[in-house]
Amino acid sequence: MRSVWLWIAVAVCSLCSVASMVRRGSSDGFEKPRENKILDNELRASKVSMVPLTLIHGADSKGAVCLDGTLPGYHLDRGFGSGANSWLIHLEGGGWCNNQSSCVFRKTTRRGSSKFMEETLNFTGILSNKPQENPDFFNWNRIKLRYCDGASFSGDSQDEGSQTFYRGKRIWQAAMEEFMSVGMQKAEQSNHFASVQALLSGCSAGGLASILHCDDFRERLPLSTKVKCLSDAGMFLDAVDVSGGRSLRNMYQGVVTVQNLQKDLSSACTNHLDPTSCFFPQNLVSDIKTPMFLLNSAYDSWQVRQSLAPSPADPRGVWEHCKSDISRCNSSQLQFLQEFRKEMVLALNSFSASPQNGLFINSCFTHCQSEIQDTWFCSRLSQAKRKSKTGPQRVAESVGDWYFDRTNNVKAIDCPYPCDKTCHHLIFQ
Numbered sequence: 001m002r003s004v005w006l007w008i009a010v011a012v013c014s015l016c017s018v019a020s021m022v023r024r025g026s027s028d029g030f031e032k033p034r035e036n037k038i039l040d041n042e043l044r045a046s047k048v049s050m051v052p053l054t055l056i057h058g059a060d061s062k063g064a065v066c067l068d069g070t071l072p073g074y075h076l077d078r079g080f081g082s083g084a085n086s087w088l089i090h091l092e093g094g095g096w097c098n099n100q101s102s103c104v105f106r107k108t109t110r111r112g113s114s115k116f117m118e119e120t121l122n123f124t125g126i127l128s129n130k131p132q133e134n135p136d137f138f139n140w141n142r143i144k145l146r147y148c149d150g151a152s153f154s155g156d157s158q159d160e161g162s163q164t165f166y167r168g169k170r171i172w173q174a175a176m177e178e179f180m181s182v183g184m185q186k187a188e189q190s191n192h193f194a195s196v197q198a199l200l201s202g203c204s205a206g207g208l209a210s211i212l213h214c215d216d217f218r219e220r221l222p223l224s225t226k227v228k229c230l231s232d233a234g235m236f237l238d239a240v241d242v243s244g245g246r247s248l249r250n251m252y253q254g255v256v257t258v259q260n261l262q263k264d265l266s267s268a269c270t271n272h273l274d275p276t277s278c279f280f281p282q283n284l285v286s287d288i289k290t291p292m293f294l295l296n297s298a299y300d301s302w303q304v305r306q307s308l309a310p311s312p313a314d315p316r317g318v319w320e321h322c323k324s325d326i327s328r329c330n331s332s333q334l335q336f337l338q339e340f341r342k343e344m345v346l347a348l349n350s351f352s353a354s355p356q357n358g359l360f361i362n363s364c365f366t367h368c369q370s371e372i373q374d375t376w377f378c379s380r381l382s383q384a385k386r387k388s389k390t391g392p393q394r395v396a397e398s399v400g401d402w403y404f405d406r407t408n409n410v411k412a413i414d415c416p417y418p419c420d421k422t423c424h425h426l427i428f429q
């Protein structure tokens with residue numbers, strides 16, 4: 001028998017707000033306008049604790065720059081109490097650019113230039129500083145590293161003609177050096193009051209980056225430091241789309257080519273597979289030495305929309321309703337999605353055999369569950385869930401149990417859609 005146990009998922013508790021249910025536009029990260037000044041001032045006036053952007057000064061002298069040559073940046077909220085020596089590094093996501101024109105376009109957005117990044121961010125979910133929102137990591141040093149290289153922090157080249165910089169790997173390195181200098185090196189000196197711990201996490205393209213950099217992160221910290229990695233919505237599958245093609249593989253091939261990634265990908269993988277395959281986590285996760293947790297929906301809404309049924313693969317638009325709202329899929333479409341779920345479970349087989357790894361694969365139509373408060377942890381569970389014998393298990397509890405070794409073998413794969421009635425499925429307009 002496989003070492004996974006099935007359970008009735010409690011992915012989102014029904015008493016939480018439904019604010020996260022509806023998202024407008026595509027999830028490519030371009031829909032959000034830049035924070036406007038009036039709104040910003042109102043927030044300050046209402047004393048909301050927003051975390052400011054810090055640029056990494058001097059990173060440019062190491063060639064560590066965003067696509068447009070501007071400095072990379074991060075947001076840091078300091079830890080306190082027993083968490084003062086513990087560090088959560090969360091890598092921002094936001095798709096990829098896969099050809100010169102899409103990379104040049106990114107230079108005019110926050111995904112490719114720190115000129116356009118929000119000056120402050122609301123730290124919620126795994127980044128929250130409140131125990132009732134984030135029971136295990138609230139008092140750690142919490143960092144969100146901004147994503148502005150277009151290739152999951154992994155490129156190292158540049159295009160002279162268009163003056164575009166593909167320096168994700170250098171951004172990763174410069175950021176790690178910066179975090180060491182602002183206190184993460186203290187993770188080396190154990191102290192009587194605060195234990196020494198670190199977690200590398202990330203969502204979407206940042207979840208992929210957390211997979212790509214997990215062992216490197218481990219190597220940068222002393223052996224005495226407890227180090228683990230979490231990938232949220234980073235399990236992008238090399239799947240066949242609704243037209244029989246491979247949309248995501250084509251896109252990844254573009255990313256690998258435009259950023260000249262083959263030399264920067266894991267050689268253990270490129271020794272036996274083509275470079276594009278080595279950007280797919282299914283070919284990487286079982287070789288990661290550091291303990292790793294994969295949090296993903298088996299019906300990841302980004303993958304359904306952009307990998308399985310992107311518009312070019314669906315010229316007649318027959319998937320429009322289904323990919324915007326999973327409850328509107330017809331039976332043959334649902335069957336297609338069930339096959340995708342099976343592929344997901346299969347791809348995790350050897351990863352899940354390792355007792356140090358963790359899994360939370362639920363069946364909600366969603367993408368990125370660690371940063372959004374409702375999907376990470378809400379303090380009130382519904383009556384039904386409190387009575388349940390197997391649960392209640394929220395995402396934050398699963399990740400915490402695994403990180404702190406409170407439970408052996410944290411591996412949860414939910415039953416197929418639509419069995420989980422507590423999901424807040426995303427609806428796209």
Ligand SMILES: *[C@@H]1O[C@H](CO)[C@@H](O)[C@H](O)[C@H]1NC(C)=O
Binds near residue numbers: 097098099101102
């Ligand atoms: C570049 O990629 C985008 C998708 O990211 C696509 O829409 C566009 O057609 C591509 N351009 C070229 C020149 O291939």
Ligand SMILES: *[C@@H]1O[C@H](CO)[C@@H](O)[C@H](O)[C@H]1NC(C)=O
Binds near residue numbers: 048122
């Ligand atoms: C920040 O996020 C929390 C939790 O989702 C929310 O309650 C709060 O209103 C947000 N604050 C701002 C200023 O957006």
Ligand SMILES: *[C@@H]1O[C@H](CO)[C@@H](O)[C@H](O)[C@H]1NC(C)=O
Binds near residue numbers: 330
């Ligand atoms: C479901 O939608 C597909 C298009 O994806 C269509 O070809 C098929 O006929 C529909 N099936 C039913 C049972 O309505």
